[in-house]
Amino acid sequence: MATLIVTLSRIDASRDYDAPVAQGSxxxxxxxxxxxxxxxxxxxxxxxxxxxxxxxxxxxGDDPDADSADRRxxxxxxxxxxxxxxxxxxxxxxxx
Numbered sequence: 001m002a003t004l005i006v007t008l009s010r011i012d013a014s015r016d017y018d019a020p021v022a023q024g025s026x027x028x029x030x031x032x033x034x035x036x037x038x039x040x041x042x043x044x045x046x047x048x049x050x051x052x053x054x055x056x057x058x059x060x061g062d063d064p065d066a067d068s069a070d071r072r073x074x075x076x077x078x079x080x081x082x083x084x085x086x087x088x089x090x091x092x093x094x095x096x
Contacts, residue, residue, distance in 0.1 A: 002054035004032045004074075004092045008045035008084065035093035037064065048084040052076055055095040060084055064091035 009027040013076055030040040034056055042048070050058060052074050059071040060082055073095060 001058065002034045002052065002094045004053075004056060005033060005049075005051045006030050006032060006040055006090050007049040007051075007084065008040060008049045009044045009049065010044060016087055024033070027061050032090065032092055035066065036056050036091070038090040038092075041089045042084045042086055044086065046083060046085075048090065050074060050080045050082070050090065050093070051078075056092050057095055058088050058090060058092045061088050062087060066091045066093040 007027050007029045028040060028045070030038055031095045032038050034052075034054070048060060052058075054076050056073045056074050056076075058074050059066050059068055061070060065071075
């Protein structure tokens with residue numbers, strides 16, 4: 001079965017980078033077996049990193065739906081990083 005690894009992290013904006021860098025400590029991770037909604041809800045995190053082992057559709061939001069127009073296609077084995085807000089989570093399904 002195809003899976004999506006979801007990692008939530010905060011941004012280290014206290015340093016002067018060209019772009020903020022996600023903090024490694026204090027992150028939270030879950031593995032979603034697709035198709036499914038994740039159980040991990042953002043709480044203080046601003047970054048979500050997604051890594052799928054199969055091409056898939058992904059939605060991020062308060063009530064995400066991987067079948068909606070608010071989804072993105074992710075290619076397998078490529079890490080993607082997106083912004084996320086408190087209360088949001090991830091939904092995913094294999095690309096068909």
